[in-house]
Amino acid sequence: EVQLVESGGALVQPGGSLRLSCSASGFRFRNSAMHWVRRAPGKSLEYLSHISGDGATTFYVDAVRGRFTISRDNSNNTLYLQMSSLRSDDTAMYYCTKDSERGDHFDYWGQGTLVTVSS
Amino acid sequence: DIQMTQSPSSLSASIGDRVTITCRASHTIGAYLNWYQVKPGTAPKVVIYGASTLPSGVPSRFSGSGSGTDFTLAINGLHPEDFATYFCQHSYNTLYTFGQGTKLEMK
Secondary structure, three states, X not given: OOEEEEEOOOEEOOOOOEEEEEEEEOOOXXXXXXXXXXXXXXXXXXXXXXXXXXXXXXXXXXXXXXXXXXXXXXXXXXXXXXXXXXXXXXXXXXXXXXXXXXXXXXXXXXXXXXXXXXX | OOOEEEEOOEEEXXXXXXXXXXXXXXXXXXXXXXXXXXXXXXXXXXXXXOOOEOOOOOXXXXXXXXXXXXXXXXXXXXXXXXXXXXXXXXXXXXXXXXXXXXXXXXX
């Protein structure tokens, strides 16, 4: 059974940093591209970033490029999102998702971890 | 950037009803359109991918149609567990934009 479990969400002050983790199991982690998606309160889902299976290729949307860094540890089946220069509009539930084999949809999601940016 | 416009933003329906949700892309995206179901406190779930393909384990009362710019998600015979928020998403490029969401509520 595929499982994705996010952790690391917390209350952090504006300008602060946080690292989210996503522990994966039930599939060949190193063979799967992975993504981060967030949902701010009352808002839609917002795509953030992805990383290839080998970690060599990454992508970020403009809203987080230069502030967030996606990475992975294939020996420990863990995906990360390092977030810095956090702002109030980064407050959201953060989800890690697994890319499908077809590469055209996200076939599994975690339950999310909540990040609140507030003073 | 490709914008995704969903309608309606909310929908009130009863058990057993048939409901449809539409999604329009600002540019043609072929069949690169997915639908996700989101419920509070649970992991989001894909219910349709590739515009019309039903993933394994998703009930056959869910169906998707459309291509190019206009797409529809239909649920034929609502069950209690179907009340949730639904989002469309394009996968035409790596920006993977989502629609604004449709909250399906019980009447």
